[in-house]
Each structure stands twice: as structure tokens, then as C-alpha cells.
Amino acid sequence: MPDGPYGDAIRRGSNIFTRTGLHVKDHVGNQLSCDNCHLDAGRRANAAPMWAAYGAYPAFRATTGSVSTLEDRIAACFTYSMNAPGSVSGKAPAPGSQVYRDLVTYMAWLANGAPAGERLRGAGYPRISKPSDGYDLNRGRVVFRQNCAQCHGVDGQGSRDGQGHTTFPPLWGRGSYNWGAGMAQVDMAAAFIKANMPFGRPGSLTDQQAWDVAAYIDSHERPKDPRQNGTVAQAARKDHAGEDSFYGTTLRGHLLGIGVGAGGAVEPG
Ligand code: HEC
Ligand code: HEC
Numbered sequence: 001m002p003d004g005p006y007g008d009a010i011r012r013g014s015n016i017f018t019r020t021g022l023h024v025k026d027h028v029g030n031q032l033s034c035d036n037c038h039l040d041a042g043r044r045a046n047a048a049p050m051w052a053a054y055g056a057y058p059a060f061r062a063t064t065g066s067v068s069t070l071e072d073r074i075a076a077c078f079t080y081s082m083n084a085p086g087s088v089s090g091k092a093p094a095p096g097s098q099v100y101r102d103l104v105t106y107m108a109w110l111a112n113g114a115p116a117g118e119r120l121r122g123a124g125y126p127r128i129s130k131p132s133d134g135y136d137l138n139r140g141r142v143v144f145r146q147n148c149a150q151c152h153g154v155d156g157q158g159s160r161d162g163q164g165h166t167t168f169p170p171l172w173g174r175g176s177y178n179w180g181a182g183m184a185q186v187d188m189a190a191a192f193i194k195a196n197m198p199f200g201r202p203g204s205l206t207d208q209q210a211w212d213v214a215a216y217i218d219s220h221e222r223p224k225d226p227r228q229n230g231t232v233a234q235a236a237r238k239d240h241a242g243e244d245s246f247y248g249t250t251l252r253g254h255l256l257g258i259g260v261g262a263g264g265a266v267e268p269g
Pocket of ligand 1: 034035036037048049052053073074081082124125182183
């Protein structure tokens with residue numbers, strides 16, 4: 001890592017990336033850090049690495065219907081994946097904030113020498129096609145108990161050390177990503193899981209198991225989608241149409257999407 005101000009900025013960005021709640025706590029409403037999903041401090045191929053993201057923006061995004069800058073893309077992960085607290089203390093950092101500058105400096109350093117303007121091999125989470133008979137929550141629960149619960153807990157809540165730092169991140173409930181996150185969509189979670197989980201044994205699940213367990217974790221209640229102003233049914237039509245997600249469906253007698261902390265209890269696994 002270089003000395004001087006450049007090195008200082010890289011280190012600030014790296015710290016934000018790996019200890020997000022500690023360094024930018026006003027913009028984090030859950031127990032996650034960026035590197036819980038972008039593994040190995042944003043360096044691992046097929047875990048949406050930051051060296052691949054850096055040169056890939058500005059780019060058109062179907063979710064917003066417009067071109068996103070890298071800053072916009074990071075803001076989206078703050079808003080949904082980090083559940084930035086909209087009504088409590090802050091939302092995603094404001095445009096032009098130092099938080100983005102530090103993160104982008106870190107990404108630029110990781111991307112040193114990588115070509116810009118194209119999608120690099122290892123970018124994103126490689127999509128896996130949907131099995132012909134779809135996915136099944138009961139099978140998913142079995143996959144979860146056998147391959148995931150030892151780290152993430154039978155209740156999906158993960159664990160924290162004595163300082164409150166996340167050792168194993170929660171997969172649903174109050175401390176997890178919200179309903180607007182990419183990871184709340186079954187196809188995206190299946191892609192992430194296939195390439196990256198169980199931690200230390202990536203690629204060991206079949207595609208069917210990855211889809212089943214992705215559906216299982218994403219069939220649990222989590223923080224509300226911050227875009228939802230009216231009813232869940234309205235938000236389902238406006239923001240979740242065509243998605244592979246459980247948003248707005250009723251399972252185990254519970255309307256998914258109401259959100260935890262707003263009368264939506266975390267149901268048992
Ligand atoms: C709950 C998981 C999760 C967390 C936490 C998370 N992200 Fe993401 N991020 C995603 C997903 C899912 C994508 C989309 C990947 C894809 O399309 O293949 C993504 C994409 C990105 C991209 C674009 C990558 C590309 O190649 O286009 C950037 C940049 C990014 N995230 C930055 C961040 C930053 C910075 C943080 C922390 C402030 C963060 N993310 C936290 C899940 C997460
Ligand atoms: C050996 C422990 C271990 C096992 C087993 C494991 N994980 Fe993980 N998982 C982790 C760790 C650690 C992270 C965070 C990665 C990091 O910070 O480097 C993580 C991150 C995740 C994330 C993204 C962050 C979040 O909380 O949303 C998901 C989703 C996930 N795991 C799902 C699964 C699923 C599904 C299984 C079973 C197929 C599984 N994991 C098995 C340790 C484990």
C-alpha cells in the first residue's frame with residue numbers, strides 16, 4: 001500500500017468496507033459490512049469484487065431505469081443491503097460525501113491496471129439457471145440445517161463477538177439486508193451461495209440445493225423496503241414486479257414485506 005495521503009485514503013476506504021458499522025454508523029441499519037457479501041475485502045472473484053466494479057460504471061441499470069455512476073451503485077448497497085436507516089438518523093451518505101471518495105479510492109487501488117468499460121471475468125455473482133422444477137422451501141430448510149446453521153445459527157441470526165462485531169452475519173430478521181436488496185431475490189441469493197457458500201467450501205452445493213436454500217433464507221421476514229410508502233401490495237406491484245422473491249406473499253400466516261420492527265415479528269426457522 002502506498003505511503004502518504006493516497007495510502008491514507010485507501011486505508012480509510014478499506015476500513016469502511018470491512019467494518020462498515022464501526023466507521024460510518026449513521027448509514028448502517030443492520031449488522032452487516034460490505035465484505036460480508038463482497039468477500040475477502042472486495043477482492044474475491046465471483047463475489048462481486050470491487051476491482052471489477054471500478055471500471056464498469058457509469059452503466060445502465062434496469063432496476064433504476066437509468067445510468068448509475070459508481071457512487072449511485074454504492075449508495076444502492078447502503079440503502080438496501082446495509083439497510084441505511086431512512087427515518088432514524090441518516091440514509092445513504094449524501095452525494096459527493098467523503099465516504100464515497102474513500103471507498104472509490106480503495107476500489108481504484110484494487111483495480112490498478114484492470115481494463116475499464118467492460119465486464120471482467122469474475123465480476124458479480126455468476127448467475128445459475130433455475131432448475132426445471134423450481135425450488136422448494138422444505139428441501140431448502142434441510143440444506144440449511146445441514147450446511148449453513150453451524151455458522152449462521154438455526155435461527156439464521158449469525159453471531160457477534162464481545163465487542164458486538166459480526167463474526168457470522170445474520171441471514172434474515174432485524175440485522176440483515178432489507179427487502180429492496182438484490183440478495184432478497186432468490187436468483188441473486190442462489191448465485192451468491194453457489195459461488196461462495198458454505199464459506200470455505202464454495203461450489204459444493206448443487207444448483208438445485210443453492211436455489212432451495214436461497215428460497216428458504218429469502219422466505220423469512222427482514223427490514224422493510226424503504227421505497228414502500230403505501231401498502232405491501234402496492235409496493236409489490238411498483239418495485240417488485242417480475243422478481244423472483246417472496247415479497248408480498250403470505251407464508252406461515254405472515255404477509256412478507258411488512259418488515260421487522262414494524263409489527264412484523266421474526267418467525268422461527
Ligand atoms: C447483503 C449483501 C450485500 C452487502 C452487505 C453489500 N452489497 Fe454490494 N452488492 C450486493 C449484490 C447482490 C450486488 C449485485 C451483484 C451482481 O449483480 O452480480 C452488489 C453490487 C455492488 C456493486 C456493483 C458491482 C458490480 O460489479 O457491478 C458495488 C460497487 C457494491 N455492491 C458496493 C458495495 C459497498 C460499498 C457495500 C458496503 C457499503 C456493499 N456493496 C454491501 C450485495 C451486497
Ligand atoms: C463455515 C461457516 C459458514 C457456513 C457453513 C456458511 N456460511 Fe454463509 N457466511 C459465512 C461468513 C463468515 C460470511 C461473511 C463472509 C465474510 O465476511 O468474509 C457469510 C456470508 C453469507 C451471506 C451474505 C451475508 C449475509 O448475511 O447475508 C449469505 C447470504 C450466506 N452466507 C448464506 C449461507 C448459506 C445459505 C449457507 C449454507 C449453504 C452458508 N452461508 C454457510 C460463514 C458461513
